Amino acid sequence: MSEVPHLVAVLGRGVVSPDDPVVTADDLGLTRGDGCFDSARVVTDPSGTAQIVDLDDHLDRLAASAGALDIAIPPHDAWRSLVSEAVAAWSTPGEAVLKLMLTRGREWRPAGPTALLTITHRAPSPTPTGPPRTITAVTLTRGHPSDAFTDAPWLLGGVKTLSYVVNAAATREAKRRGADDVIFTTTDGFALDGPTSGLLLARGRTLLSTPTGGTGILESLTVAAIMDAARADGFETRFELIPVEDLYAADALWLVSSGRGPVLITTLDARPLRTDTALATAIARYAGF
Amino acid sequence: MSEVPHLVAVLGRGVVSPDDPVVTADDLGLTRGDGCFDSARVVTDPSGTAQIVDLDDHLDRLAASAGALDIAIPPHDAWRSLVSEAVAAWSTPGEAVLKLMLTRGREWRPAGPTALLTITHRAPSPTPTGPPRTITAVTLTRGHPSDAFTDAPWLLGGVKTLSYVVNAAATREAKRRGADDVIFTTTDGFALDGPTSGLLLARGRTLLSTPTGGTGILESLTVAAIMDAARADGFETRFELIPVEDLYAADALWLVSSGRGPVLITTLDARPLRTDTALATAIARYAGF
Structure with missing residues (x-):
């Protein structure tokens, strides 16, 4: 071995x-x-x-x-x-x-x-001119509404704790469904983030991600870095609650983490998504990959 | 030391x-x-x-x-x-x-x-004739509705995992509020269990506890043992969703675990609860303490 x-x-x-x-x-x-x-x-x-x-x-x-x-x-x-x-x-x-x-x-x-x-x-070191890295994903409920963490600091929203067993179990559930990764959703129908990644969505020249706070999601340093660079390049960027149905209609959708950078999602719940190779290359560059 | x-x-x-x-x-x-x-x-x-x-x-x-x-x-x-x-x-x-x-x-x-x-x-070994052990408690939201775990096995409802950081944080929050322990509640207004204990409520000659399943709570072996013995002694026992307001009106309320047995709650959210020493002694005996 x-x-x-x-x-x-x-x-x-x-x-x-x-x-x-x-x-x-x-x-x-x-x-x-x-x-x-x-x-x-x-x-x-x-x-x-x-x-x-x-x-x-x-x-x-x-x-x-x-x-x-x-x-x-x-x-x-x-x-x-x-x-x-x-x-x-x-x-x-x-x-x-x-x-x-x-x-x-x-x-x-x-x-x-x-x-x-x-x-x-x-x-190995990435090839900047190579095709964007892609994954397939499924949506899975995180079991709570989008405001669950408001005024409840003991729920440790936004804290990157060592208690990640549900994140690991959700990733196994994705594999069981034939997909690579997960986008968690709320009981009131909004997108959260991935088990080990932030979420990034393109709609025309606007980039969206999920707000921290009541959602309990973790601030993504890489999403923030991408948004900073994208604004300098003429994009609009916003943190707002994203209805789950908007994910399927996105112009492009990524899971984003420090280790692997932005990874383009090609299918969500087995439904093909739009992908934009030129945009994906730009987003990877904004992230430093 | x-x-x-x-x-x-x-x-x-x-x-x-x-x-x-x-x-x-x-x-x-x-x-x-x-x-x-x-x-x-x-x-x-x-x-x-x-x-x-x-x-x-x-x-x-x-x-x-x-x-x-x-x-x-x-x-x-x-x-x-x-x-x-x-x-x-x-x-x-x-x-x-x-x-x-x-x-x-x-x-x-x-x-x-x-x-x-x-x-x-x-x-030390407990004294069977001593007064019942008591604690004070507060209610804290667990951030999810009472059916959150239905059809979502990746959320690991009822599984005693090593990811207990929220349980530990909730216990610290209780201490900050001057109490010993916690009863978790759902976003739709029901009682769940404690961070390391099951919940038991007496209403007359009926003993109630929270159902497992959609609530995500863990089956308590000690609650089950108490209920078995209590039924043999003429009590009625039921697992059903308990509205939070019913906690304050209980004839007696316990947190129950294998290690410490049933512990009587004397105040909840700083409101004094009814306690019944004879009943508490019986419940401790049913649990083998």
Whole structure:
């Protein structure tokens, strides 16, 4: 078996073997999914020099998640040192994902939060002139209305927690239905986001995505970056509730994440969608892919 | 610091030090809360002989959770052997909790599910003639309607997953409001259960609890045991949707779990509730406490 390159580093220990256990049985990240994470893109050139894309933005979002959970996050400098140590040990050319994880720490013998990271290779460097990457998707209910998270901070809307079991189960349900990924929907008929991605919709020269807040969805750094670049290129951009039926009528529809960038959806619930290769190429460029 | 007695055992390794890390950074139980657990009561007599209450029922429920998650659970015999080994190493008289945990296992180097358990001391043996244990509680929305989980198995209703971060956050919110615990409610105005407990309500000689299914709540083994014993004692018992306003008008209201048994709620949202000490004593007896 040829293994995907993978690296693990733990705050206070540094880089360790990926086969070394790093978390005790009483760690609240394990026992209750009580913690948060953030993922950033890693680009490594042919000489083996790795760079993390927008690390500070991801550290800021991790700190926001930790704040919502009342977890005392180690300072950015401690994370940056750990990331530097990891990056120095990483030399696989191409695309990889850095995952920063923070748990509430041990319950039985409290010793502060547990902080660790992984870097995992995902693909060779992308070819900017290649065709846009595409997936198929299905819609699945998330079981709540579009305003469920208003005035209910304990529901942890917008927090990238380690409790992602429903996201994983929904992705398995998509595979069972013969699709690659999921767009979650509300009980009142609006689109949310994907299990590990933001949603982006084109309608003419307007780009739309779902608002945070009452919807509980997570702010997508990559959607924001695309919208910034698109506005400079003459697009209008808006965050607003998108009725599910509008998804099928979109001029183009993407799921968007830091690791894989924008991925064009070709069919939704087995219904073919419009795709626009020129637009998809522009959106990928706006995202830095 | 005098530490609470605590024991850890891992399938394939046996009893280990609680300070030994047991889970790798790529374990899906850690990275996504992708796994399940179950908790059983441990009663240890003054001579140090420990017994697990209804172990087979908890193994069955764990297997049901694993089935809903498509995780291939080790056979009951493997769990029983691990539990035996743990119990042989456990000798603290009084009450403790056995927590069985199962994760989907490693993502980077797949090697089957991760199975482990902990035993944690919680209290001296209860005094049957003592006053009933009481708590205060608040109602908090769970953000979904009472039928949210119908026909949506990917939402994992009724599955005791490791993704319990909202349960933990709701309990912290209760403390912020000066209360001990939580009764979750639906957006359409019904009571659900507690973050780590089932709900039981007395109305005259009728005992009520919330139905599983569309509500997403977990079947409570202790509520079921109480209802079985209560019916033999002449009570009527029913599972039905309970409007939130009915909670305040109850003749008595409990949160119920395997570890701590039934605990009487004395105030809900700072409003005093009726309590009935004779009834509470009977209910505790029905639960085996």
